[in-house]
Amino acid sequence: MKYYDENIPDVEKDLETSLKTGLSNEEAKKRLEKYGENALASKKKRSMVARFFDQFKDFMIIVLIIAAIVSGIVAQEWTDAAIIMIVVLINALLGTFQEAKSEAAIDALKEMSTPSAHVRRNNVILEIPSTEIVPGDVVLLEAGDVIPADMRLTVAKSLKIEESALTGESVPVDKSSETLPDSEVALGDRINMAYANTSVTYGRGEGIVTATGMNTEVGKIATMLNNADETDTPLKRNLNQLGKTLTIMILAICAIVFIVGVLKANPAERNSTLMINMFLVAVSLAVAAIPEGLPAIVTIILALGTQTLAKHKAIVRKLPAVETLGATDIICSDKTGTLTQNQMTVEKVYYNGVVHSEDQEISEDNPALLSMILANDTQIEEGGRLLGDPTETALIQYAFDENIDVQELLQKDKRIQEVPFDSVRKLMSTVNKFGDKYYVAVKGAPDELLKRVTSVEINGQVSPITDEQKQDILAANKDMAQNALRVLGLAYKYVNKPYDDPTTDNVEQDLIFAGLVGMIDPERPEAKAAVAEAKRAGIRTVMITGDHQITAAAIASRLGILQESPDKNKAVITGAELDKLSDDYFIKHVSDYSVYARVSPENKVRIVKAWQANDKIVAMTG
Incomplete structure (x- = not known):
């Protein structure tokens, strides 16, 4: 339900x-x-023995084993047979060892303490393990x-x-x-x-x-x-195809050699001994023609590749995945925390009627900055680590970046009262001691804030706010929002004494507008270069995110992902829109879309399968 x-x-x-x-x-x-x-269930773990025998399922390996048997039993070439089997065993041991090592690393990552939870049972609040x-x-x-x-x-x-x-x-x-x-x-x-x-x-x-x-x-x-399907990697498919082709060619050549050898002999010499000798020649030729060193060489090269990736802190579970990475056509990437920093950051600040970038200097007594700092519940730990809502920590980090001594300011202008944030009025207010007066700091949704504003400060001068100024503020708010910024309004006022009963009806009235602050989870500095490098390598990057459409499109544009699509207006699609498309239509038009927003995990699987239906090698990260 x-x-x-x-x-x-x-x-x-x-x-x-x-x-x-x-x-x-x-x-x-x-x-x-x-x-x-x-608790979450996981796939049943395969034993080391099962993993070892899995290494013998490749067609080339099967051909080698048959060649070793024939070489030993039929041709009596026991040395050749032993060498082939040693190569096969080394190959299997290398593959098994690498998979076991990777699984151990993944298991170590999974080892986490079981969190507890507070529940009400029998009208008593208990703390129990979350597994219960x-x-x-x-x-x-x-x-x-x-x-x-x-x-x-x-x-x-x-x-x-x-x-x-x-x-x-x-x-x-x-x-x-x-x-x-x-x-x-x-x-x-x-x-x-x-x-x-x-x-x-x-x-x-x-x-x-x-x-x-x-x-x-x-x-x-x-x-x-x-339940994800196990798909063969390009290398595995190619090696299997090579093995089948070689086997057919070798058997055909051996058959020709055998037939020609028999036909070339004098009719008087065509006896069972000749037949056996020509058969042994054909078998010897077949064993000699099979590249028994190829699987071992491939395994060793892939193992070296996994070690190189390990130095870059990447775990490779199965050896062929190393080669598959190199054959990738499409990278489907999540946005939050992968292409972006997963850390809200101030990007624009509007005050004195002008939009300023985050690197422009702001004075310590600017009311917009004061309201950011004072109407804020962020906890500052030793070493400057910030704990709290990401939006609020972004405001404190902005103050840090402006070389403001936030802790000293909070000590000087101590909080006396507050009206906590709630999702109905979308505002938060604090009353702080400010010399011989009290400073009321307010932040929240700009449209809700403007309903309570009666004045505005421009370059230190406070005057009644006009309708034209309100329209300018709303236009600045709209412009920031269209660029995927999360916008907060900032306001303040001075009062002579604390409130007897601080509520929204008395604290958040007759406010002076101080400014707007626009924040975003910015792209990682290295992400744009990575997208461009992938493009030069012939790899297309596609963004798949659960975030909102405007935010996703803005980040994708900044990273150069939307440039991949012929029609940028149609390049962004939501999960709800995707659900309305038939599978046949989507498979034919999957290349039209570079950004998928507000998608579900099921949508992600469908997107990958659509690309795979177009014979593309797809990597998913996020």
């Missing part, structure tokens, strides 16, 4: 649970037995928690969840407990759901677990990976 389009009481009824008391311990135990542990979570459990969430399972949110107090690993969303998502009216909502837009393996960055919440283990959204991805 979807659950995001169901009312909370209906979800409670469907899952036979209680928001007030949670499940009983007895019921939780029954459900754990029924649904199993809340079952459908129907009521889970409590706080900032810093990893979501243990898929759940329908029932409480969302200023709740923000980082979902980039699952959906590609570059910034934390504001969550709500409201029922979604539409029955078909994309994964990234299900704001009343929380998904396993994502994390809470802000606020708190509660939710009813709707799916655990392999039934979660991340579990569906694991299922797809476990």
